[in-house]
Amino acid sequence: MAMLGWPVDHQRKIVKVSPAATGIPLQHNIVGSYNEVPNLAWRSLSSKEEVIDDKTLSSMLFTAGESFDIVSSPVDAETISCGAKRKIWMNATRLHKLCLSDTLPEADGLYHWKDVCITDAETNDPCKDTFAIEVHNGGNFRVYALELLRRDQYGLENDTVAYCFDLSIPGDPCSDWTPPVLPGLEYHRPVNTYVTQTDDSLVHNWYSAKPYQMVTESPDLDLTNRCGANSQMWMNDSLPEADGKHHIRKLCVTDFATSRTCADSIHYTFIKNCGRHYVYFLTSSPKHDSAYCFDIPSVSGDPAPDFTPSNVQIKTSLKWIPYGLTSFNEMPNLQFHCSFDENNETDLFYSVYFYVNGDYLDTDIIIQDPSYAFVTDLQLQFLGYAAGITISCHVGARSSRDGSTGITTKSPGFYAGIKMLNSSIDVKRGEKGVVSFYPTIPYGCVKHSTNPESTCQLTLYISSDAANNICDSNSIQHQCTVEVAGVTKDNYNSASPWTSETNYEFEIATSESKQGSYYLANSKFVLKLQTKNPSHQFWKNIESETVTINVSDTEGAEIWQGKVCSVHCDPHHLTFDGLRFELQKRGRFLLMKTEDPPMQVHLSYAVTDVWLDQDCVRDKVLGNPFAIPYCPTSCIANF
Structure with a gap:
């Protein structure tokens, strides 16, 4: 069904119509039931080459998948974008020379008429001609009935023309939300030839790769399984500037069998420069046994040494540093060391990367002396972290400070906070149970010159999710607080790393209600430990892991709390x-x-x-x- 254009100043009422009214079949509400818009990624606003001409479209019904939608805001008429000279975008009004952003229709099972504009570069007009297309919202994807264009329409003649589509994932991946880390980043490096992987089932999404960057040169094809796969995808282009926009980039796909670094198969990625790092919109790879190539950037390009650090782990130490107007007052400074076995035969540099809860800290450390491979609680507080986190580190060797990094080794995750030894305990109604825990890091106390340390302890407040949530409630009985011994400068042994040898415990008991009702839902409740505002600020307002208390009755008994005869x-x-x-x-x-x-x-x-x-x-x-x-x-x- 071809839909012809009409004069710009002609006002037509936009109406909802059913598929039967237009003769357009509404197929199964599954994205795979429709043809994808041809060359979809190259229709983005950042596509600056004339690679599309929709005068050759051969079908009417298309989908843009779950990650793209038609552009619904004014498009620059003069520059080439969307892969063509003249661009088609969805406009909210047909008033002459008035361009407004439009919205997609609701998912109501119907097709909706939507006006679109055609730009004109010669007159710098973002809406020189208009016509209508029909759009169906399938929930997580849209279906578009695109008009078949001809040379004699809208003054197109020999100009290339393209419907504009772009990424529709909501939010800014640089600021509004944190993209997931690309799985197995270390195995996406060209130095990896020993662990195989493939990205042909990768979920379409934005990904973070810090501190790695996508490779901009073809990996050597001297060995198979570079980047962990038989075919490697690398960016045959430069990384974009930090301009607040995402940019499309062509990716070459290598072919080991023919030694071609850029075979006929061309893929793409979208990249956004977030200032200090890049995020990448990645899709499943176009062929089996292929993977994206990333690497840790180097300045000099000096080759990486043939050495892999071992025995990598997180250890802690506690220091006291001056603070305030005088040097007589000292505050605790907790350090998280990335400990590893260095090369004793060759002087090497080591690049150390810290992660908190799986997120990269953006604090690259290049050192020769492993004793300087640490981050402090003050650094973590500045970045918004406190106790109750999991820290890990990666270490790789370099032959020079700015050289290439060898294979990195990752430490196990280290939980820094209050470790509960019971994830759950079972208690019979009316009896007692014991909850055990221990601190995995020391609680340091401030040293005042005018007020010497007499007592040093951390107060932990016990709370539960019972409706009557007080420590002496009718349903739950437990002490209100637990005191944990802290560490003073005078009793801390700086010669060896701190280790906790003390397990703490407290009792909890269920009781019959004095109010004629019982406050436990599903015969269970959850306990946790909390801090408020201790002197060591890394411990401020933190919560422990939770412990589930399962309350049971004598076998065969029935619960009568709250019942009345x-x-x-x-x-x-x-x-x-x-x-x-x-x-x-x-x-x-x-x-x-x-x-x-x-x-x-x-x-x-x-x-x-x-x-x-x-x-x-x-x-x-x-x-x-x-x-x-x-x-x-x-x-x-x-x-």
């Missing part, structure tokens, strides 16, 4: 499980009996001038009966 008037009965019945007989009856605590409730029924003579409750522990006032007065007894 009652007898009133002549008499009417209500049982704990909600059964109502009448019992109008003289005599003495047992209303309730419990074993823990040992208690019985008896009732004596007699015909009198009042409705009910007397209820009698006997506490077998105390052995003393007491009376409950009879009808018409009511009373609920809490035991």
